[in-house]
Amino acid sequence: MTDVVDLTRRLVRLNTVDRDEGHAHDILGPLLEEAGFTVRTFEHLPGRGSLVAEWATDTEVAPLCLSGHVDTVPLGAQSWQHDPFAGDIDGDRLHGRGASDMKAGVAAIVRAAVGAAGEGRPRRAGLRLVLTAAEETGALGARHLRTALHRCRSGPLLIAEPTANTIVHGHKGALWLEARASGVTAHGSTPHLGDNALYKLARAVTRLESLTFPVAPHPVMGAPTLNTATFQAGLNPNSVPDQARATVDVRTVAGQEHAEVIAELTRRTGPDISYTTLLDLPPVWTEPDDEWVRGVSGVVSDVTGSRTHRPQAATFFTDAAVLTPLLGSVPTLICGPGQPELAHATDEWCSVTKIQESVTIYERIIRAWCGL
Template sequence: MNQEQAKSFLKDIIQIKSVNPPGNETAVAEKLKSLFDEHSIETELVEYDVNRANLIARIKGEEDGPVLGLTGHMDVVPTGEIEWEHDPFGAEEEDGKIYGRGTSDMKSGLVACALAMIALKEQGLPKKGEVTLLATVGEEAGAVGSRQLTEKGYTDQLDALIVAEPTENQIKIAHKGALWPQIITYGKTAHGSMPDTGTNAVVHMNEIIHRMLGEEFELKYEEDDLLGGPTFSIDVIKGGTNTNVVPDQCLVNIDIRTVPSQDHKQIIEQMEQVIQSVKEKYPNLKADIRILNDQQPVRTSSEDSFVKLVQDVKKSLGGDITLGGITAYTDSSQFTKAEKKFPVIVMGPGGTAAAHQPDEYVEVDEFLKSIYLYKEIGKKFLT
């Protein structure tokens, strides 16, 4: 495909409203499948739910050899409440940029992976080994697609994986994990004029939050040279139904981003200890902890041979070979749960500063360069 065809196909994918929730990723998967069918590339749809299907695509060499995995997710976050200057699903091109929800995170990276596979196929490659694309559902809400594919064994044969998340095509070898606990307190309703006859779930939650923000709850960790330390943010709080009713329930959602030295189970145990300490003040406290999302941090050694190979390819193309890390999690949190261990690199067009924002965009040149970059990595890894 030439550059204009590549841009046109990316725009077609951006225009598909695969907003999660609910997802509707099957439309993206089928569009990719139709392109692969045109180029006689093997595909498989793996259904997750209604209108939600993962896509697997493979090109195989004539000889056995290593397997290179490429991955990207098909869902995008909602457009938000702030008005956009560009149509969120118009895929408008202006001043060297393509605008739209998911342009950066991460339909440009996903499409670049697909087009790199087609470029390899057109060159009669690979001669040995295999390139496998894993296009996933539901990364933006718990990485449910990658979890399904991992449990079904689709990553068992991988020898290396590139996650095409937005890094401005810089090489990232580490990313943080995500632990999203939800705490719920339960009380007893009463008339607002007689609060002593009820149990106020909001008051109980307030004490829990106060202690978690104090010295009773401390995230224990060792500083990571690429990722730094963890973060902790209380991002949702809901409680009560009316001003004149004592609330019988309150919940908070917490976003904890973790580094490799941390143990998620220990963090949860610390939270349980805080709740137990609150019971000393409020003996009638009833509370639960639910885990909404649990993604482990991932890190690949800078000395890994695949990392060195990618650095060599980038250097030959005149690109920056500095290694770094990212604060977000990726589907590799699930993919690396496979029994076989393999190196992971996060590298793709677009930037996190534009992701999840109004007027999200990707630089056209960056997108086109990523296609060539993935193709050259595939050629070197599989020859």
């Protein structure tokens, strides 16, 4: 049977920085097929696909779903102490881009799924793995699965994003907008003959700095946030700019409607500013007293030895923003072996101990739900 650490190293050695996720599926797909899973790949671009593996049963209980992404972010300009595509091991640390975010998590759920399938047919429910492409660029791979997974029966969803094997009950939503102002161009020496779009937009985004959304802070997620990230206007120094654009990043909390967020921004900035949606991923939250969540908490406590499970929410978004509503607003947790503070960082690594520990966690979750 494939060793999970070796499988993680094989995945890390693949350069899937916003490309070539199919190479990862060429490794993972045959492992799952040999274990008895039905495997399908759905490409949104050539060589860039998401894999769905089904271990089916005829029972009425919907299958458990485990998910992770195999794409990674760029390396950055800073030099790495270890080759980011070698999968070097130094003590308890497995180094490389994607080691924590989140190839270790993907390797662990595949290893656990293959191990569970080797124990015989499930008596209670089946198992589904969803391994996505292009999560880092707005969950594009998961969104491409909307047709394939539409109206699929599903039990709970576990996302193996980096949490150091602690339980995270959800994450904020991400609403990225482009704000635009229009004006009239003129020669820079006669600005009174034009209508400067830059000034319009600058005044508008300044008003956003003090914006407080009319929603109560979430007890775990806290308050929503807003960041104006980029600003562009004009083509040359000696012309009045007739177009100006800025990007706005709003992180929303459970219970907050994105349509109302856009309406609130429009009220604050006025009729001269228009908004175009660049990314719309809703918040995800599952209450800690959910029956399945309590069961998973017990498993994690037993395996890790940690008896304290304070409800937590992630600041980053995950594919759950797409998959959870697509699968019917199922109970959702985030729990994976990676170090969350090392996601996207230079010299990224993952604890070998945590990787092995996560396999045990996933195997026990699978057994409990599927009836093994």
